[in-house]
Amino acid sequence: xxxxxxxxxxxxxxxxxxxxxxxxxxxxxxxxxxxxxxxxxxxxxxxxxxxxxxxxxxxxxxxxxxxxxxxxxxxxxxxxxxxxxxxxxxxxxxxxxxxxxxxxxxxxxxxxxxxx
Amino acid sequence: xxxxxxxxxxxxxxxxxxxxxxxxxxxxxxxxxxxxxxxxxxxxxxxxxxxxxxxxxxxxxxxxxxxxxxxxxxxxxxxxxxxxxxxxxxxxxxxxxxxxxxxxxxxxxxxxxxxxxxxx
Numbered sequence: 756x757x758x759x760x761x762x763x764x765x766x767x768x769x770x771x772x773x774x775x776x777x778x779x780x781x782x783x784x785x786x787x788x789x790x791x792x793x794x795x796x797x798x799x800x801x802x803x804x805x806x807x808x809x810x811x812x813x814x815x816x817x818x819x820x821x822x823x824x825x826x827x828x829x830x831x832x833x834x835x836x837x838x839x840x841x842x843x844x845x846x847x848x849x850x851x852x853x854x855x856x857x858x859x860x861x862x863x864x865x866x867x868x869x870x871x
Numbered sequence: 872x873x874x875x876x877x878x879x880x881x882x883x884x885x886x887x888x889x890x891x892x893x894x895x896x897x898x899x900x901x902x903x904x905x906x907x908x909x910x911x912x913x914x915x916x917x918x919x920x921x922x923x924x925x926x927x928x929x930x931x932x933x934x935x936x937x938x939x940x941x942x943x944x945x946x947x948x949x950x951x952x953x954x955x956x957x958x959x960x961x962x963x964x965x966x967x968x969x970x971x972x973x974x975x976x977x978x979x980x981x982x983x984x985x986x987x988x989x990x991x
Binding site for chain 1: 872885891904912913914915916919929961965974975976977978979980981983984985987
């Protein structure tokens with residue numbers, strides 16, 4: 756079975772704190788891709804990052820960083836020095852399948868509230 | 872990437888009526904997707920709409936309830952038919968512009984702003 760679990764339903768932090776959003780996935784496919792999307796109150800999903808199953812290098816983009824560990828089937832997302840504008844629902848997604856018939860499987864999302 | 876617009880952005884409808892949601896993308900794409908996001912929930916794929924072929928529906932979604940049109944490479948519609956309060960959701964379209972025409976498992980999907988539907 757293919758599944759994405761985001762165990763944290765909601766997290767509240769005070770501005771400038773660091774916060775990590777967890778994502779655990781399940782798949783038997785050897786080739787797959789992982790994504791993070793941000794959904795601000797406006798509703799539109801904003802693409803943040805893509806990672807393939809063969810690349811376990813961590814990635815940093817400004818205040819955002821991602822830690823991919825195949826051994827634990829996790830793809831966690833850390834925001835450093837959080838800001839109020841980071842308040843949103845964050846979704847982790849798994850892409851599996853073959854060309855032409857792939858699909859995304861989304862986690863249930865983590866609502867992040869950053870308080871001023 | 873791609874810029875996607877949806878119409879309407881929101882609507883309030885009466886039980887038993889139908890609503891057609893439009894999705895327009897600023898570039899030609901082969902693959903488009905329709906998702907449903909029920910209040911406070913995750914995204915669930917309704918169907919994949921490829922231009923030139925019938926839409927492929929996921930388990931639990933049927934064409935009679937959610938007919939989809941894909942007349943060209945930049946446009947698609949989703950109709951929610953015979954609505955009930957349980958259909959109250961955000962409906963999102965997404966596109967896969969891809970690097971080789973789309974459809975690869977590594978492709979990034981880009982999402983429209985969504986249509987917030989409330990059924991009374």
